[in-house]
Amino acid sequence: MKIGIIGGSSISQIHGLEILDQIEMQTPFGYPSSAITHGLIEGVDVFFLQRHGDGHHIPPHQLNHRANIYAMKSLGVQILISLSAVGSFKKELAPGDVVVIDQFFDRTKGNIPQTFFEGDIVAHASFGSPVCNKLNTFLYNSIKILLERHNPNEVSVHKGGTYLNMEGPAFSTMAESQVYKSWGMSVIGMTNMPEAKLAREAQLPYQSLAFVTDYDSWHVTSMNVSVEIIFKTLTQNAQFASDIIRFTLPRLAKTDFKCPGCEDAMRFAIVTKPEKISTETRQKLHLLLPKHLQQE
Numbered sequence: 087m088k089i090g091i092i093g094g095s096s097i098s099q100i101h102g103l104e105i106l107d108q109i110e111m112q113t114p115f116g117y118p119s120s121a122i123t124h125g126l127i128e129g130v131d132v133f134f135l136q137r138h139g140d141g142h143h144i145p146p147h148q149l150n151h152r153a154n155i156y157a158m159k160s161l162g163v164q165i166l167i168s169l170s171a172v173g174s175f176k177k178e179l180a181p182g183d184v185v186v187i188d189q190f191f192d193r194t195k196g197n198i199p200q201t202f203f204e205g206d207i208v209a210h211a212s213f214g215s216p217v218c219n220k221l222n223t224f225l226y227n228s229i230k231i232l233l234e235r236h237n238p239n240e241v242s243v244h245k246g247g248t249y250l251n252m253e254g255p256a257f258s259t260m261a262e263s264q265v266y267k268s269w270g271m272s273v274i275g276m277t278n279m280p281e282a283k284l285a286r287e288a289q290l291p292y293q294s295l296a297f298v299t300d301y302d303s304w305h306v307t308s309m310n311v312s313v314e315i316i317f318k319t320l321t322q323n324a325q326f327a328s329d330i331i332r333f334t335l336p337r338l339a340k341t342d343f344k345c346p347g348c349e350d351a352m353r354f355a356i357v358t359k360p361e362k363i364s365t366e367t368r369q370k371l372h373l374l375l376p377k378h379l380q381q382e
């Protein structure tokens with residue numbers, strides 16, 4: 087089984103990953119954020135990408151999510167797990183905790199391409215349920231077992247939550263933060279949109295694990311979100327993320343995980359008449375087209 091992992095702020099490596107190769111790639115959508123590290127965890131093939139590039143040099147609004155997802159797809163990844171640092175809107179989602187996200191609220195501003203399907207092809211992917219629910223349940227249950235066995239920082243795992251995606255790179259004002267909180271949002275980050283949309287279009291079961299670094303600026307004790315405090319918790323969270331990956335991936339591989347819903351997500355999504363889709367588009371999107379459109 088091949089599992090893709092996209093790591094966010096400070097999650098620059100997976101401890102315990104037996105590294106085999108660094109794969110430099112180019113896709114029809116450009117270059118991914120970094121070379122992709124191919125390695126093994128207890129015999130499971132893992133492909134790890136640093137979302138912000140090696141050394142954290144790409145800001146959220148300049149990420150090439152399409153190249154990142156396309157690269158994972160072309161490597162034959164069957165599942166995609168996204169690791170992100172987030173701010174929390176709820177008291178119970180405390181710094182150090184992990185939220186197994188099940189909804190998104192998109193507040194990006196249109197600067198980042200949102201789809202693979204454009205030019206002479208139109209697709210409307212179903213996105214009401216934007217993560218793989220099967221993967222969501224599996225990861226939540228596994229993390230719970232992990233924390234029952236080993237929980238040095240006394241953190242918690244939360245099943246479900248809404249990730250509000252702001253574009254950044256500056257953090258929220260207090261006014262914005264209070265409005266998002268009043269909307270019932272759980273956490274805030276800058277990267278899962280359109281990553282999750284593109285994973286759906288690529289028919290990859292996708293799950294986002296959101297690691298809480300701090301309370302967003304609504305909270306009275308965090309008048310301004312301090313970068314210093316965030317980075318301290320980030321270090322702890324990076325270790326937690328590695329622990330989760332090392333513990334859950336071999337278990338996941340043993341189940342021979344498959345999700346027909348995600349893997350066939352685009353079958354009815356493409357609305358363009360086949361004869362209107364150019365050869366150039368078919369070639370560019372070959373990996374992503376449903377089977378009935380792959381032949382000319």
Ligand SMILES: [Zn+2]
Nearest residue numbers: 218291345348
């Ligand atoms: Zn699924």
